[in-house]
Amino acid sequence: MALCSVGRPLLLNTRNSLGCFFKQKQTFCSKANESQEEEIRKKLQLFPGGSIDLQKQESGIAVMTVNNPARMNAFSGSMMTELEERVCELENWTEGKGLIVRGAAGTFCSGSDLNAVRAISNPQDGMKMCMFMQKTLTRLLRLACYRLPLISVALVEGKALGGGAELTTACDFRLMTSDAVIQFVHKHMGLVPGWGGAARLVRIVGSQNALKLLAGVKKVDPDFGNEIGLADGILKVGEGDTLVNTERWLSQFTKGSAPVIRAVKKVVLSGRELALDEALTTERHAFGTVWGGPANLEALALKTKHK
Numbered sequence: 001m002a003l004c005s006v007g008r009p010l011l012l013n014t015r016n017s018l019g020c021f022f023k024q025k026q027t028f029c030s031k032a033n034e035s036q037e038e039e040i041r042k043k044l045q046l047f048p049g050g051s052i053d054l055q056k057q058e059s060g061i062a063v064m065t066v067n068n069p070a071r072m073n074a075f076s077g078s079m080m081t082e083l084e085e086r087v088c089e090l091e092n093w094t095e096g097k098g099l100i101v102r103g104a105a106g107t108f109c110s111g112s113d114l115n116a117v118r119a120i121s122n123p124q125d126g127m128k129m130c131m132f133m134q135k136t137l138t139r140l141l142r143l144a145c146y147r148l149p150l151i152s153v154a155l156v157e158g159k160a161l162g163g164g165a166e167l168t169t170a171c172d173f174r175l176m177t178s179d180a181v182i183q184f185v186h187k188h189m190g191l192v193p194g195w196g197g198a199a200r201l202v203r204i205v206g207s208q209n210a211l212k213l214l215a216g217v218k219k220v221d222p223d224f225g226n227e228i229g230l231a232d233g234i235l236k237v238g239e240g241d242t243l244v245n246t247e248r249w250l251s252q253f254t255k256g257s258a259p260v261i262r263a264v265k266k267v268v269l270s271g272r273e274l275a276l277d278e279a280l281t282t283e284r285h286a287f288g289t290v291w292g293g294p295a296n297l298e299a300l301a302l303k304t305k306h307k
């Protein structure tokens with residue numbers, strides 16, 4: 001069995017990918033929760049359409065495409081379960097260094113497929129769907145915290161709405177093309193984010209800005225995104241291939257020693273997610289993994305100067 005194959009005991013996966021330093025409450029570990037997850041997986045598969053495509057390139061950069069252009073790349077139920085499968089593949093991709101998440105046909109993602117939303121509009125099913133997506137997107141964000149030096153970027157072209165906006169926050173970085181818009185439209189749909197997007201947004205832009213974006217349903221264009229720290233860069237439309245430009249941008253973070261990049265991601269994620277004492281312990285351990293390591297010894301031998 002693959003390390004985290006879909007349908008596996010969920011506790012196993014949580015430990016494998018995060019057990020290094022996240023002392024998480026094991027909320028998905030009971031048999032009851034496992035069968036509940038299996039139940040929601042089956043239910044989600046009743047709403048097919050579109051796909052989540054993953055292209056793992058020799059460069060170590062993977063491109064994951066949300067592909068449902070007839071519905072502006074809205075997430076059907078089957079796409080939610082496919083996303084989980086793709087994340088699982090990435091968790092096991094030993095050559096992985098970087099990940100670009102984008103939408104097909106020049107637009108990012110318009111959130112949940114409203115046809116599926118209508119069909120499962122009772123609170124119980126809504127909660128289960130949201131638990132499923134929260135867990136998958138948390139795994140996406142934490143890719144690399146344990147074994148892989150993998151850094152992710154959302155390439156936002158066109159619109160990222162609702163759950164699509166939430167998906168952007170599950171990446172380490174966001175690049176917006178000059179015509180792109182990120183908008184948490186949930187309030188206009190009588191909702192709040194449920195895929196973990198609010199919790200992540202607060203950590204990215206702070207609670208004041210998050211409140212403005214969620215309560216004011218503010219459209220975030222690239223300049224505003226830059227100002228509040230939601231966008232990490234702007235790609236001008238018409239100036240070269242956006243995917244190639246994104247890959248070039250990402251490579252500044254992915255090049256270099258894999259153990260060092262892995263340690264960097266570990267200290268940053270633990271700093272963001274853990275209490276200070278625990279984060280300091282993690283940082284100490286991460287330091288121990290690189291101190292006197294090959295990259296460190298090489299830099300010392302070269303008498304590296306930082307001019």
Ligand SMILES: CCCC(=O)SCCNC(=O)CCNC(=O)[C@H](O)C(C)(C)COP(=O)(O)OP(=O)(O)OC[C@H]1O[C@@H](n2cnc3c(N)ncnc32)[C@H](O)[C@@H]1OP(=O)(O)O
Pocket residue numbers: 070071072074075110111112113114115159161162163164185186189191192193194195
């Ligand atoms: C916890 C998660 C919460 C959520 O994500 S709730 C969902 C939030 N998203 C939305 O409400 C998006 C609603 N859609 C829109 O605002 C507009 O369609 C949008 C994305 C601005 C695009 O506008 P336009 O460029 O004018 O294109 P259009 O409206 O003709 O759309 C093209 C086709 O796509 C469809 N579509 C767009 N977003 C969808 C969605 N989320 N679920 C299901 N179908 C969706 C739309 O119905 C239209 O289909 P058709 O051509 O009429 O058959």
